[in-house]
Every structure is written in structure tokens, then in C-alpha cells.
Amino acid sequence: MVVRGDVYDRNCPTRVIANHATGQWGSLVLGKLLDDGGGTKRFSELRREVSGISEKMLAQTLQALERDGLVHREVHPVIPPRVDYSLTALGTHAAKQISELFGWIEENLPSFMAAQDEYDARRAEKV
Amino acid sequence: MVVRGDVYDRNCPTRVIANHATGQWGSLVLGKLLDDGGGTKRFSELRREVSGISEKMLAQTLQALERDGLVHREVHPVIPPRVDYSLTALGTHAAKQISELFGWIEENLPSFMAAQDEYDARRAEKV
């Protein structure tokens, strides 16, 4: 159907943006910014709250999200430096969708774990 | 708030499943299976339709999705081999959410491209 921007077509910008928004770090950063209820978060807050992310990946992730127009970056010219990150309108919409999906996965975690157990059991008996 | 299953906590099963479902290949495979309107798709169909995926990654992706209970795998004992993939109830729900998000990105592609252009322009003039 759609040809321009079709996410199933490689080398399509849609796919790149989708990967930023749904990637392992991008999705979590968007989620955390949404949790704040449209407020702002600082670099170090995100670093702490998104468990496992390194400084490098956080910086890189935020840059990609900012470039895509999902995140707004506000620099305060003070010492020590202070930079606030927040969601744009686009980012808020994306974050809501992702957050919903993640919430649904959490809610259904028992079903997922059961599926995994069953899969593993089936594989075990075939050996 | 939530501790067990919290996606923001590393080493949490939720995050692993989320990554399978929203990862660059997983998301596209789920999307393609949904496009088929609850029908089935064969390995080679998916290979063709998800532009850029290799056999290895498709096999690996399908296995992860099957293990998580998102995809059902039906083997027909015929020659030549025939294997049908379809969405489970869980998979259908996940696929719908992802598909919606991707559709929204496609629709708003102009906004994203504009944001990127603006970002690049701002960076260029600062040099």
C-alpha cells in the first residue's frame, strides 16, 4: 500500500525513527520522561532511573530523540551546568503508546512466563 | 512503584520481552503477521516481505517470538517442508499496538523530517 515511508522497506526513514522510539534505550527514556507527567528530567536523573544505561548510550539516545523531534533539550547557562529534557508533542504521543505497550506486557507477564516455560519444556523432552 | 516486572529495572523479564516485541526485526515480523489479518505466513514470505532481514535473523526472531508466546508455529509434515506462522492472542494484541505506532510515525513523517532538518541546520550554523 504505502510506499513512501513504508517501514517494511529498508532504507526508509520511518524505520530509523521507529527504531529510535522503540529501541531498548529510546523506549525507556521516553517512558521515563512521560512518567514525569510532562515535566522535565535532568541527565543524571535519567541515568539513575533507567537501570543499566551507560552515560554514552544515554547521551547518544537523547541526541537521536532530540533530532527526531521527540525530545526537547533546554540548556540553562548556569554553573554547575543544568540541562532539562522533556517530551515534545510528538514525543508525548509516542511515549504514551510505548508506555501502554510496556504496561500491558507487565500485566501479562505471567502469561509470557508460562509460554516460555512451556516452550522450554517441549524442547527438553524432544532431546 | 512496581518492582517485580518493572521494565526500568535491568535483568527484568519484562524488558527482554519488550525488546523482542519492539526490536527492529521483531516489530516488523509481528506487523507483517498482523497485516495478514490473522492468517498465516510462511518463512519465505516473511523473508521476502520484511525488507533487509537475513535468514538467520528471521529464524532467530521467530524463535524468540514463539518462545514468548507471541507467535504460533505450525509444522506440516509434507515434502517440501511447510511451516506456517501466525499470531497468538497475545501476539495479536502486541502487533496491533506496534502497528498503530508505526502507522502514526508514517503519517507524521513530514513532521519528523522537518525536526531533523531543523536540528541539522542549528548544528551547522554553530560550527
Add this chain to the structure above:
DNA sequence: CAGTATCCTTGGAGATACTG
């Protein structure tokens, strides 16, 4: 504090060839 810069390692991912 909010990043860069650097180095280094792991494994994600492709290509190819083979099998039931």
C-alpha cells in the same frame, strides 16, 4: 553536572554452504 573522548570488547548480524 553534563557531557566528550578514548579505548576496548562483545555479540549482533551478514554471507555462504549444507541438510532433512
Add this chain to the structure above:
DNA sequence: CAGTATCTCCAAGGATACTG
């Protein structure tokens, strides 16, 4: 056809140290 096995390589990503 639907995979698996193997080899290979590049880039994603982590750790550390440094700077405005």
C-alpha cells in the same frame, strides 16, 4: 522449502578518564 552450521566482521555498547 525451511531451516541449521560455520565463519567472519563491523559496529553497538561499556568502562574509564577527562573538561567547560
